[in-house]
Each structure stands twice: as structure tokens, then as C-alpha cells.
Amino acid sequence: MKPFLNQDFLLQSSTAEHLYHDFAAKMPIIDYHCHLDPMQIAGDINFANLTDIWLKGDHYKWRAMRANGVDEQYITGTKTDFEKFEKWAATVPYTLRNPLYHWTHLELQRYFDVHHILSPKTAQAIYDDCTAKLQTPKYSVKNIITKMNVEVICTTDDPIDNLEYHQKIKQSNWNVKVYPAFRPDKAMNADDVAGLNQYMAKLEAVSDTNISSYSDYLAALKKRHDYFADNGCTVSDHGLEQIYAEDYTADEISKIFEKIRSSKTLAAVEVLKFKSAMLHEFALWDHEKNWVQQYHLGAIRNNNARAHREIGPDTGYDSIGDFTQAQALSRFLNKLDGTNQLAKTILYNLNPADNELFATMAGNYNDGKVAGKMQFGSAWWFLDQKDGMTKQINSLSSMGLLSKLVGMLTDSRSFLSYPRHEYFRRLLCNLLAEDIENGELPNDVEWTGKIVQDICYYNAKNYFSFK
Structure with missing residues (x-):
């Protein structure tokens, strides 16, 4: 295996x-x-947090959250960024065999060197770790793109x-x-x-x-x-x-x-x-x-x-x-x-x-x-x-x-x-x-x-x- x-x-x-x-x-x-x-x-902006760069505007994730019974206030509504991220983290375990499951963890690994499975148990630590990294010059938009060998x-x-x-x-x-x-x-x-x-x-x-x-x-x-x-x-x-x-x-x-x-x-x-x-x-x-x-x-x-x-x-x-x-x-x-x-x-x-x-x-x-x-x-x-x-x-x-x-x-x-x-x-x-x-x-x-x-x-x- x-x-x-x-x-x-x-x-x-x-x-x-x-x-x-x-x-x-x-x-x-x-x-x-x-x-x-x-x-x-x-x-060459830095995003405010992981929700800001990862969930805003991503209708792939939004569709999955709605299918998982998440209220719209936690998707496009007025809830805080972390509250929205928590709902995404709670949805991810239910995306098995959906490409979102692979993409989510590929992105955590390739950009943030995070190898934990995203779930309600790991949500706070992953959010804090990635958000802290996003505040550094290394994670400005241009540096993120350069990191991925984009020409x-x-x-x-x-x-x-x-x-x-x-x-x-x-x-x-x-x-x-x-x-x-x-x-x-x-x-x-x-x-x-x-x-x-x-x-x-x-x-x-x-x-x-x-x-x-x-x-x-x-x-x-x-x-x-x-x-x-x-x-x-x-x-x-x-x-x-x-x-x-x-x-x-x-x-x-x-x-x-x-x-x-x-x-x-x-x-x-x-x-x-x-x-x-x-x-x-x-x-x-x-x-x-x-x-x-x-x-x-x-x-x-x-x-x-x-x-x-x-x-x-x-x-x-x-x-x-x-x-x-x-x-x-x-x-x-x-x-x-x-x-x-x-x-x-x-x-x-x-x-x-x-x-x-x-x-x-x-x-x-x-x-x-x-x-x-x-x-x-x-x-x-x-x-x-x-x-x-x-x-x-x-x-x-x-x-x-x-x-x-x-x-x-x-x-x-x-x-x-x-x-x-x-x-x-x-x-x-x-x-x-x-x-x-x-x-x-x-x-x-x-x-x-x-x-x-x-x-x-x-x-x-x-x-x-x-x-």
C-alpha cells in the first residue's frame, strides 16, 4: 500500500x-x-490569510460546501474568514474521490509544506501556519508564482x-x-x-x-x-x-x-x-x-x-x-x-x-x-x-x-x-x-x-x- x-x-x-x-x-x-x-x-500583494487566497472566489469549493450542508453565510456570506475555513476543513473529509480532495492536499504540500490531512482537528494549526507564511515576502503573489516554475x-x-x-x-x-x-x-x-x-x-x-x-x-x-x-x-x-x-x-x-x-x-x-x-x-x-x-x-x-x-x-x-x-x-x-x-x-x-x-x-x-x-x-x-x-x-x-x-x-x-x-x-x-x-x-x-x-x-x- x-x-x-x-x-x-x-x-x-x-x-x-x-x-x-x-x-x-x-x-x-x-x-x-x-x-x-x-x-x-x-x-505583488500578500493575502491576508488562508481563506483569502484559497476560498474566496473558488466556486469548486463552494459547491462542495453547499453539498455538505454548509450555510451560505459560511461560503459567500458575512462569517469571519476563519469560520469559513472551519467549514471548509469540516467538508474536506467528505470530498473523498472528488478531485478537491487531491487538489487541497497537493496545494497544502506544494505551497506551504504542510503534510497533514485537513480536517476539523487540524484546521486551526493549518490555518495559523499557512496564514503566518502568507504574511512573509516569500509568499507574495509573484514569489508564489515563481515558486511553481511558471514562465x-x-x-x-x-x-x-x-x-x-x-x-x-x-x-x-x-x-x-x-x-x-x-x-x-x-x-x-x-x-x-x-x-x-x-x-x-x-x-x-x-x-x-x-x-x-x-x-x-x-x-x-x-x-x-x-x-x-x-x-x-x-x-x-x-x-x-x-x-x-x-x-x-x-x-x-x-x-x-x-x-x-x-x-x-x-x-x-x-x-x-x-x-x-x-x-x-x-x-x-x-x-x-x-x-x-x-x-x-x-x-x-x-x-x-x-x-x-x-x-x-x-x-x-x-x-x-x-x-x-x-x-x-x-x-x-x-x-x-x-x-x-x-x-x-x-x-x-x-x-x-x-x-x-x-x-x-x-x-x-x-x-x-x-x-x-x-x-x-x-x-x-x-x-x-x-x-x-x-x-x-x-x-x-x-x-x-x-x-x-x-x-x-x-x-x-x-x-x-x-x-x-x-x-x-x-x-x-x-x-x-x-x-x-x-x-x-x-x-x-x-x-x-x-x-x-x-x-x-x-x-x-x-x-x-x-x-
């Missing part, structure tokens, strides 16, 4: 241990998609963001590169006409553009796209239920835009046409600049209307959706490919039923010019756990080239999430080692180790245009 979470955690053979410790473990991290706050990085971070930023904190980070000459990623979801949200008009007012201000027509709107957004590029951005991202690829004409979109500016309600098909037109334009700009475009597809958000009213979005009430993906995705990519304007693309699915769909769809649009141009992205959100990662790796291995995968990403708001890269790397090494042990791959650990290092680091380094 192996000890819990020892150095060979998830590694089931000597071959797996060799692949991980000698090839994967020391590879730098390129975190090309996350939701970290650039203001906190620029300020590049891409945050997620709205087109109207002025990127002042990215500029401050760059001016600090810190050795970790922090770039913005262009996330224009709000700019195409024609479901909410009032909200979209409010957004356009903000866009007019930051772009110094009067927006009275669809062409004005595109010009203003293109200015922001250019501005992001001037600030080092080479990545876009979209978080959508599904790809939008309705047929439309320029005249139709102009008339739809006029209705939006007149605050008139749009028909469902008009919403789809507007979103389709916007998404296509963004993709053209990405190709023009040789950016990588990312599409996170399949989440159904804010399911609990009461909680959304009382607490707001991104608080743990989203889930996997069952949207139809294939036909629209094919039309969208085919239209871009047909004019030779399809940028490097990463597709992420949230519904595991779509694994093979996404793996095979990506393979339709490789053109031999860029290795791994079309990526079936790493397991995302509800799937970035042992079972989900394994299934994604197996689907990609069976229907594409695992060897060209650009590796893992955190997709997290927490500065303590970098052990997710380690988790992925251990699973990857164990799966490859299992094939070697079973005689399904040759016992060439040097070559397999090179592939491991490519997936963990070098593929991403070569794929993205980070400077």
Missing part, C-alpha cells in the same frame, strides 16, 4: 516514476489560459480593459511574462440588448469612437484588438454555449444592429445571426495577427436563478450543457478554412460526450503548415480531474496526435492552482508507462520522455507567439 500523496502519487510503475521525475517534473509551466487578477500580480501567464480580459496592470507588470521586468487574452463575449451578447448598449457606451469611451452603425462597432472593437496586440496579446478566448455559424448577409447584420441601437427586441434568429457575424469577424482578426483562438464550449451558466439574483455570476451554479456542437462547428471552421483565414485554434468541450466529436473535428482542419495547428484542448472545468483528463488523453490519442498537444492550463482564479499541471503530468506519464509495461509501446523511455517534455512544455512554447 502506497502512502497517500507521496512522491510517486498516481505513478503506478517504475517506468511511470522515471518518466515523471526525470522528464516531466522540472518542465516550466506555460499557463496560456487562466482568470488570475493582473492587478494583484502587479501589486508565461495569459489572463482573460475584456476588450474595454485598459491593460494598465499588464503594463505595470511588464515595466517591473519580472522574469514571468504576463499577457492579456482578448475575451469579447460581452461584445456579441445580443441576448441582452440593454446590456449590449451599455457595453457599447463604454466601448465608445475607451476607443474614442462614435458607434452609430455596425461598421462603427467593428472599427471600435478592431481598435481594441490592435491595442491588445500592442500590449503583447497573441491569444483570444471565447466562452460560449456553442459555436454560432448561421448564414447571414451584411445588410441583415446592419439592420439587426440598428434594432439593437434602437433598443428593440431581437428575434431568436436575429440573435444567432448577429453572434455568428461577430464571431467570424473576431476570427478574421486573429488570423491576421497570427493569434491563437480558443473556444470553450458547452457550459450552461447561472442555472439557479435565485442564487444568481442574490449572489451573482461565477459563484458555483454552472453545469455541463448538452448543446449540439458538430454542424455549427463544422460550418464555422469550414468558412474560415475556405478563405485560408483559419487561425491556430484550440477547442475545449465541457460535455464528455463530445470528446470524440471535438477530437475528430479538430483533425478536419489541419493543413500541414503548422504542427498541431488544430488542437483538441485539455480537459476543461468539470473535466479537469483524473477521469476527465484520462478520457481526453485517450480520445486524442486514438483520433489525433497526443504528441502534439500543447499541454495543461489552470483556467483558474486562484494563485494556488498550479499543482493542476503536476496532476496532469503525473497522469500523462502513468498512462504512457502503462502502455510500455503492457508491451503496447516500445521500451524506449528516452523517446517517450521527449514526447512527455513536448506535451508539458515545448509544444506550447513553439505553438504560441509569446515574446
Whole structure:
């Protein structure tokens, strides 16, 4: 029986241990998609306590606490930070087999050198120990990131963001590169006409553009796209239920835009046409600049209307959706490919039923010019756990080239999430080692180790245009 979470955690053979410790473990991290706050990085802040850095904003933990019968006052409410931590500590023993159990203890070990199991009995000592460490310079945000061997971070930023904190980070000459990623979801949200008009007012201000027509709107957004590029951005991202690829004409979109500016309600098909037109334009700009475009597809958000009213979005009430993906995705990519304007693309699915769909769809649009141009992205959100990662790796291995995968990403708001890269790397090494042990791959650990290092680091380094 192996000890819990020892150095060979998830590694089931000597071959797996060799692949991980000698090839994967020391590879730098390129975190090309996350939701970290650039203001906190620029300020190199120290968090007040363990709850402040670990529980605030972490809807994974919040969902588990609610499922364990914890009152909302101890989650997003007015209870003290330690009272909230106590409730989390009381929940952890009940998270057995949930990835939170592994992540919690990996994070305690890797960041704080705490090897105790978190429970009500250990809560006070762990809280006090970690909180004391968080007050020291060694645990400032930048030092926490550096500790995890991070080389590049891409945050997620709205087109109207002025990127002042990215500029401050760059001016600090810190050795970790922090770039913005262009996330224009709000700019195409024609479901909410009032909200979209409010957004356009903000866009007019930051772009110094009067927006009275669809062409004005595109010009203003293109200015922001250019501005992001001037600030080092080479990545876009979209978080959508599904790809939008309705047929439309320029005249139709102009008339739809006029209705939006007149605050008139749009028909469902008009919403789809507007979103389709916007998404296509963004993709053209990405190709023009040789950016990588990312599409996170399949989440159904804010399911609990009461909680959304009382607490707001991104608080743990989203889930996997069952949207139809294939036909629209094919039309969208085919239209871009047909004019030779399809940028490097990463597709992420949230519904595991779509694994093979996404793996095979990506393979339709490789053109031999860029290795791994079309990526079936790493397991995302509800799937970035042992079972989900394994299934994604197996689907990609069976229907594409695992060897060209650009590796893992955190997709997290927490500065303590970098052990997710380690988790992925251990699973990857164990799966490859299992094939070697079973005689399904040759016992060439040097070559397999090179592939491991490519997936963990070098593929991403070569794929993205980070400077």
C-alpha cells in the first residue's frame, strides 16, 4: 500500500516514476489560459490569510460546501474568514474521490509544506501556519508564482480593459511574462440588448469612437484588438454555449444592429445571426495577427436563478450543457478554412460526450503548415480531474496526435492552482508507462520522455507567439 500523496502519487510503475521525475517534473509551466487578477500580480500583494487566497472566489469549493450542508453565510456570506475555513476543513473529509480532495492536499504540500490531512482537528494549526507564511515576502503573489516554475501567464480580459496592470507588470521586468487574452463575449451578447448598449457606451469611451452603425462597432472593437496586440496579446478566448455559424448577409447584420441601437427586441434568429457575424469577424482578426483562438464550449451558466439574483455570476451554479456542437462547428471552421483565414485554434468541450466529436473535428482542419495547428484542448472545468483528463488523453490519442498537444492550463482564479499541471503530468506519464509495461509501446523511455517534455512544455512554447 502506497502512502497517500507521496512522491510517486498516481505513478503506478517504475517506468511511470522515471518518466515523471526525470522528464516531466522540472518542465516550466506555460499557463496560456487562466482568470488570475493582473492587478494583484502587479501589486505583488500578500493575502491576508488562508481563506483569502484559497476560498474566496473558488466556486469548486463552494459547491462542495453547499453539498455538505454548509450555510451560505459560511461560503459567500458575512462569517469571519476563519469560520469559513472551519467549514471548509469540516467538508474536506467528505470530498473523498472528488478531485478537491487531491487538489487541497497537493496545494497544502506544494505551497506551504504542510503534510497533514485537513480536517476539523487540524484546521486551526493549518490555518495559523499557512496564514503566518502568507504574511512573509516569500509568499507574495509573484514569489508564489515563481515558486511553481511558471514562465508565461495569459489572463482573460475584456476588450474595454485598459491593460494598465499588464503594463505595470511588464515595466517591473519580472522574469514571468504576463499577457492579456482578448475575451469579447460581452461584445456579441445580443441576448441582452440593454446590456449590449451599455457595453457599447463604454466601448465608445475607451476607443474614442462614435458607434452609430455596425461598421462603427467593428472599427471600435478592431481598435481594441490592435491595442491588445500592442500590449503583447497573441491569444483570444471565447466562452460560449456553442459555436454560432448561421448564414447571414451584411445588410441583415446592419439592420439587426440598428434594432439593437434602437433598443428593440431581437428575434431568436436575429440573435444567432448577429453572434455568428461577430464571431467570424473576431476570427478574421486573429488570423491576421497570427493569434491563437480558443473556444470553450458547452457550459450552461447561472442555472439557479435565485442564487444568481442574490449572489451573482461565477459563484458555483454552472453545469455541463448538452448543446449540439458538430454542424455549427463544422460550418464555422469550414468558412474560415475556405478563405485560408483559419487561425491556430484550440477547442475545449465541457460535455464528455463530445470528446470524440471535438477530437475528430479538430483533425478536419489541419493543413500541414503548422504542427498541431488544430488542437483538441485539455480537459476543461468539470473535466479537469483524473477521469476527465484520462478520457481526453485517450480520445486524442486514438483520433489525433497526443504528441502534439500543447499541454495543461489552470483556467483558474486562484494563485494556488498550479499543482493542476503536476496532476496532469503525473497522469500523462502513468498512462504512457502503462502502455510500455503492457508491451503496447516500445521500451524506449528516452523517446517517450521527449514526447512527455513536448506535451508539458515545448509544444506550447513553439505553438504560441509569446515574446
